[in-house]
Every structure is written in C-alpha cells, then in structure tokens.
Amino acid sequence: MTPFSIWWKWKSMIAKSVFTLGMLAVAAHAAPPSQWPYWPEYSKTPVGEIQPQAWRMQDDVIDGWDWSMPPHVKPSERSLMGLQRMIGTRKPVEKVEPGFPVNAATLHWINWREIEPEEGVYRWDIVKARIEETRAQGCDSILRILTSSKAMGRNGVYHPEKGVAPRWLEKYDIPSSIDKKNANNENYDPGHPEFHKRYIKLINSFAASGIPQMLKAAYAGYASPSFGDEGIGPHGVDPDTVPHVMERLDAWGRAFKGMEHKVFMGGPSEYGFEKGFGVRRGFVEMYLYTLPDQHIGQSIDTNGYVVVDENSPVLKRNPFHGEVNEEYEEAWATPDRDFRFGETTDSFAYRYFCANLRLLQMRCSYVHNKDTIIPEMLPFVAQELGRTVEDAPDVWCFMRESYLKPKNYQKHDWLDRPISATEMENGIPAKNWERWLYQRDSEGFETEPAIKIDQPPNQMWMVQPGRYYDYIARKGKQIGLAVDDRWCGGGPVDVAVKVTYFDVGRGNVEVGLRTKKGGARKRIKLTDSRKLRTATFFVDDAVFSAKDLEYDIIFKSSGDEAVISFVRVVKICHI
Incomplete structure (x- = not known):
C-alpha cells in the first residue's frame, strides 16, 4: 500500500x-434544547398528519405560542403553498392530503432534455401527463423547466449524463462555465446565440402546447452553480440591461399572454415586473436577509424599526411573491453538508419559526415548504399568505431585535439611510416584524429588548460580528401598539387579542383598548413561572380609531415590567 x-x-x-x-x-x-427552549425538539411531521391549532372561544391563558385561527378563515385566493416536489417524470405523483385549509400545489421539475430529446421534437405530452396525474390526485401544479446545466457533479468532476440540457446541444460548441468552487453544475452560457436561439424556440413551443393554461404557476429562471436554474440573468449584472434576458422574458410573456400573473422569476427584474410577472427568492431560512431590499420595500427607519413600503415594485402589483423555507433535513447537520447549519439539529425549529414569520412579514403569497418542524404553524402560514391589509383576518407584531452589519446594509440601501457612529460600531438595530400592527416607543412608553436567544450557528453574513443573537421580546412599564388605520376601517369589530408574553416577575399587566361603548380593560397576572404563555381576550365592538402610529392598544404594568413577544389581533366573524 x-x-x-x-x-x-x-x-x-x-x-x-x-x-x-x-x-x-x-x-x-x-426534549427542547436548552439554547432554544421555547420551540420543540427536532422532528419532521408529514403533511397528512398536520392539524390547525384549536380555536377557543373564551378568554384563557395557555402555555406556549398560539397560531390558531377562527374556523371561518380560509386561504386567500392569491395564496399558494408548494407541499411536494417531483423531480423528473419517472416516479409516480404522490397524493397530497393536507388536514388543514390550504391552496396546495405540487412542484414539477422537468429537464429540457426530457422535453426535447431530439432537436425540434417536443414531448409536451409527458409534461401534460404529469399535470393530469397531479390533478387526479386533487392538487394543482407548478412547472419548473430546467435548462442550463450541461453536466452535474461536484469538486471539479462533472457527468454529462446527469445534465438537464439536451445532449444534442454539444454539437454547437457552446461554451460552458462553472461559476464557483464546488459548484454542482457545469452550465452552458445562456447568452450564447446558439443556446439562446433554441431556448426561445423551446418557450415558443411551450406557449403552443396548451400547458400554460393547465398550470397554477411556472418558474422562469436562468443558470446557477446549484441545482435549479436560479436567478433571472447573469450574476452581478442588472438583468434589465441584458438584451437576451429581456428576450427570454418576452418569450415567457407570449406563453402566458393574459395569464402573466402565473409567471414567477428566479430573481428580480423590473422589465418582468412590468409584464405582471412575480418573483421567488429562496433563502428565507437565513431569516435576516433582504434587509434592505428595494424590490419588496424592506428597510429600517432611523429609529431602527423594520418597515415595509407597499408601493415597492413587487408589492404594489401584488403578483406571485414567494419564498422557499427548506433545508431542515438531518444531513445539514453533518459533515456531508459541511455542518452548514451547525453540528446538531437543535436550532432548526427556531430557524423554521423565524423563517415563517419573516416570509409573512415580507408579505409573501407563496412558499415552498419542504419539511415541517412546527406542525401547528403551517396552517397559520397557509391562511396568512397572499393577504393585503384589506382582507387580512388578523394583524400582528413580533417584538424582536437583531443587529445588522452596516456595510452590508449600505451595499443594498437605495434610501441612503444615515448610520450613526454607534450603529457603525455595534450594528444597526432591526426592531420588530410587523403585519399592520406597529409597536413604537414614545415618551412614557419606552421599551428595551428582552429574552436573548442565540441565532443558529451558521453566522449569517448580514449580522454584526459578535452579535449573533436575537432578542424575541420587549419589556417596559407601558407598551403601546397601533393598528393600521386601513384594517377593518377602524372598527367597530369583534376581535380576539392574543398576547404571547414571558411570565417573569410578579404583578399585573393591564391591556387597554377602545370599544364602541368606551374603554375595555383586560388583565394578565404575572406569577413568575418563567414560562412563555399566550393570553387571549375577546373584545366586542373594538374601535381602532387612533390615527397613524398613535396607540390603539396599551399594556400597562403594575409591579414588574411586562415582557411581551407577540401580539395578534384577530377579527371574529359570527356565523
């Protein structure tokens, strides 16, 4: 040897x-890990076993979080959730039988190589058969045609038999590229005239196939070192300045004429947005990314609060707007995947929790949910997707705080936000994730972050070095929240107010809001159990008449300070 x-x-x-x-x-x-004690131990739940958290019609206090919704709440027509992914055409389509209200879809990833095995010979019949098989199982379909990889592999060894592009393209001497070390794909150059010409023919044939009418949505991508034709144009280049990218989008526009809302791009393009296309990103498990992001209106104001501009390019048109919440399989905590998310699965439930709330804070209408780690949370997400303030069944505020790296923020900042010397040294605070319910400090209503939680051990690139933790609550003697003036037209409306708090210290926390008949007062008793609990209060004829960011709901402590994490106001419909 x-x-x-x-x-x-x-x-x-x-x-x-x-x-x-x-x-x-x-x-x-x-058991729940010691670093993340307010979330369950790692366990994946099959979709068919998931049930919504039970709705209760009386005031009460429970241990833990509360993701329940009234039985009358149904998913928005604009929402869509990918609950399974079928790669290729060989395996039978599995039946998806969710036990909760959801607009479910099956994702079909099909290679150009299968669709056009010989140049000019298209096998759209294979694709139609998959869609019809899925429909027979009671599920809608999303199509993703994979086009760019010549060969697949890793560590510099690539296998042409595993590529997705047709083998007959090899005769055209199209250059290939490997974009980064350890890439999974050796891609053709999508901008090369020989490749581009045949890609356009593919999409034109797709348009004539009748398949666009059969789909719920379809993905328009580009090329990526990873599996899946990620992005919408060459990396690091504005796609709206690249002629062949715009020609590709024109072809997709022709294929979905009158149905442009079905198309979602693998990256942002104003040219595509103007056609009515949507976008799907796909890294929300890194739950502090897209801060800031001009396309979806994400920024931080001068007081450190995360704010949403609903007139941003994506949100003002309300198209398909999606994320992928994945990478919760055990392999990610092993050497096989370079311990990408740590050496154990301990943090996975916390990351899943944060990712779900963040994608809702970003106003997403779609999510591909690969693995379910907190089963009662998924029905909540299904009923929140695709909402606007006009049709939202609830409004909520997650009172949290993280710290972002100033240079990373500046790199993507289109608003030229001033950054103080303190922020340059300690990071920019990113306070709260809010859906039309806003917490703001003011004189007499000062708060500070509370309940420090370690972030998952992957050290997200946008976080200030040395501050790899989150605070998941705020504490103060008085805490004020404002309901968006557009929700329910200010009232009166019957609501349930759900307050997730930390039972630390002793005393009472009075919860005050207005009703048609005057002020209403509810009370949370602190017993120092050290538990996370959720108190629910039902209020008839609530009136949210305070203007702008003036307070509609006030928490006032007598005794120790209130430590509040999550507040949700749910509209009650009496049937």
Missing part, C-alpha cells in the same frame, strides 16, 4: 466516524 493510499484510507475512516457521530447527535435529542 502506497503512502498516499494509506493516508486516504485513514482520512476516509475518520470522516466516516465523524459522520456517524454527527448522525447519532442529530437523533439523540428528545
């Missing part, structure tokens, strides 16, 4: 041992 082979055998044995230990560590946890 040569010295090299001895070294290689030794390295392989060590790697295998580490992998095995990693998998044992993943499987070892049977």
Whole structure:
C-alpha cells in the first residue's frame, strides 16, 4: 500500500466516524434544547398528519405560542403553498392530503432534455401527463423547466449524463462555465446565440402546447452553480440591461399572454415586473436577509424599526411573491453538508419559526415548504399568505431585535439611510416584524429588548460580528401598539387579542383598548413561572380609531415590567 493510499484510507475512516457521530447527535435529542427552549425538539411531521391549532372561544391563558385561527378563515385566493416536489417524470405523483385549509400545489421539475430529446421534437405530452396525474390526485401544479446545466457533479468532476440540457446541444460548441468552487453544475452560457436561439424556440413551443393554461404557476429562471436554474440573468449584472434576458422574458410573456400573473422569476427584474410577472427568492431560512431590499420595500427607519413600503415594485402589483423555507433535513447537520447549519439539529425549529414569520412579514403569497418542524404553524402560514391589509383576518407584531452589519446594509440601501457612529460600531438595530400592527416607543412608553436567544450557528453574513443573537421580546412599564388605520376601517369589530408574553416577575399587566361603548380593560397576572404563555381576550365592538402610529392598544404594568413577544389581533366573524 502506497503512502498516499494509506493516508486516504485513514482520512476516509475518520470522516466516516465523524459522520456517524454527527448522525447519532442529530437523533439523540428528545426534549427542547436548552439554547432554544421555547420551540420543540427536532422532528419532521408529514403533511397528512398536520392539524390547525384549536380555536377557543373564551378568554384563557395557555402555555406556549398560539397560531390558531377562527374556523371561518380560509386561504386567500392569491395564496399558494408548494407541499411536494417531483423531480423528473419517472416516479409516480404522490397524493397530497393536507388536514388543514390550504391552496396546495405540487412542484414539477422537468429537464429540457426530457422535453426535447431530439432537436425540434417536443414531448409536451409527458409534461401534460404529469399535470393530469397531479390533478387526479386533487392538487394543482407548478412547472419548473430546467435548462442550463450541461453536466452535474461536484469538486471539479462533472457527468454529462446527469445534465438537464439536451445532449444534442454539444454539437454547437457552446461554451460552458462553472461559476464557483464546488459548484454542482457545469452550465452552458445562456447568452450564447446558439443556446439562446433554441431556448426561445423551446418557450415558443411551450406557449403552443396548451400547458400554460393547465398550470397554477411556472418558474422562469436562468443558470446557477446549484441545482435549479436560479436567478433571472447573469450574476452581478442588472438583468434589465441584458438584451437576451429581456428576450427570454418576452418569450415567457407570449406563453402566458393574459395569464402573466402565473409567471414567477428566479430573481428580480423590473422589465418582468412590468409584464405582471412575480418573483421567488429562496433563502428565507437565513431569516435576516433582504434587509434592505428595494424590490419588496424592506428597510429600517432611523429609529431602527423594520418597515415595509407597499408601493415597492413587487408589492404594489401584488403578483406571485414567494419564498422557499427548506433545508431542515438531518444531513445539514453533518459533515456531508459541511455542518452548514451547525453540528446538531437543535436550532432548526427556531430557524423554521423565524423563517415563517419573516416570509409573512415580507408579505409573501407563496412558499415552498419542504419539511415541517412546527406542525401547528403551517396552517397559520397557509391562511396568512397572499393577504393585503384589506382582507387580512388578523394583524400582528413580533417584538424582536437583531443587529445588522452596516456595510452590508449600505451595499443594498437605495434610501441612503444615515448610520450613526454607534450603529457603525455595534450594528444597526432591526426592531420588530410587523403585519399592520406597529409597536413604537414614545415618551412614557419606552421599551428595551428582552429574552436573548442565540441565532443558529451558521453566522449569517448580514449580522454584526459578535452579535449573533436575537432578542424575541420587549419589556417596559407601558407598551403601546397601533393598528393600521386601513384594517377593518377602524372598527367597530369583534376581535380576539392574543398576547404571547414571558411570565417573569410578579404583578399585573393591564391591556387597554377602545370599544364602541368606551374603554375595555383586560388583565394578565404575572406569577413568575418563567414560562412563555399566550393570553387571549375577546373584545366586542373594538374601535381602532387612533390615527397613524398613535396607540390603539396599551399594556400597562403594575409591579414588574411586562415582557411581551407577540401580539395578534384577530377579527371574529359570527356565523
């Protein structure tokens, strides 16, 4: 045995041992981890076993979070949730049977190689069969045609038989590229005239196939080092300045003429937005990304609050607007995936929790949910997707705080937000995720962040170094919240107010709001149990008449300060 082979055998044995230990560590946890005690232990729940959290029609206090909705609430017509992904055409389509209200869809990822096995010979019949099979199972379809990879592999070894582009393209001497180290794809250059010409023919044939009418949505992508034709144009280049990208989008526009809202792009393009196309990003498990983001109106004001501009390019048109909440399988906590999200799955439930709330704060209408880690949360997300303030069944505020790296923020800032010397040194505070319910400090209503939680151990690139933690509550003697003036027209409306708080200290927290008959007062009793709890109060004929950011709901402490995490106001419809 040569010295090299001895070294290689030794390295392989060590790697295998580490992998095995990693998998044992993943499987070892049977209780909520100590660093993330307010979320469940890691466990994936099949979609068919998920049920909504029970709605209760009386004032009460429960331990934990409350994601319940009144039984009358149904998903928005604008919402869509991808509950399974079928890659290729060989495996039978599985039936999706969710036990909760949701506009469910199956994602079909189909290779150009399968669709056009010989140049000019299109097998759209194969695609139609998949869609019809899915429909027979009671589910809608989303199509993603994969086009760009010549070969697939890793670490510089690529296999042409595993590519998605037709093999016959090889005769046209189209240059290929590998965009980064350890890329999964060797891609053709989509802008090369020979590739571009045949891509346009593919989409024109797709337009004539009748398939666009059969779909709920379709993905228009580009090319990526990873699997899936990510992006919408060349990396680092404004796609609206690239002629062949605009020609590709024109072809998609022709294919979906009169149905442009079905198209979603793999990246932002104003040219595509003007056609009525939507967008899907796909990294929301890094839940502090897209701060700031001009396309979806995400920024931080001078007081540190995360704000949403509903006149931004995406939100003002209300098209398909999506995210992917994935990467919760055990392999991500092993050497096989470079411990991308830590060496155990301990943090996964917390990251899943944050990602779900963030995609709703971003006003998404779609999410691809690969694995379900907090099952009672998924029905809540299904009923929140695609809402506007006019049809939202509830409004909420998650009172949290993180700290962002100033230089990263400035790189994407289109508003030229001033950054103070303190922020340059300590990071820009990112306070609260809000859906039409706003918490703001003012004189006599000062708050400070509370309940420090470690972030998942992947050290997100946008976070201030040394501040890899979040606060998930705010505390103060008085805390004021404002309901968006547009929601329910200011009232009167019957509501349930759900307050998730930390039961620390002793005393009472009075909850005050207005009704048609005058002020209403409810009370939370603090018992110092150290638990996270949710108190629910029903209020008839509530009136949210305060203007702008003046307070509609006030929490006032007698005794120790209130420590509040999540407040939700739910509209009650009496049937």
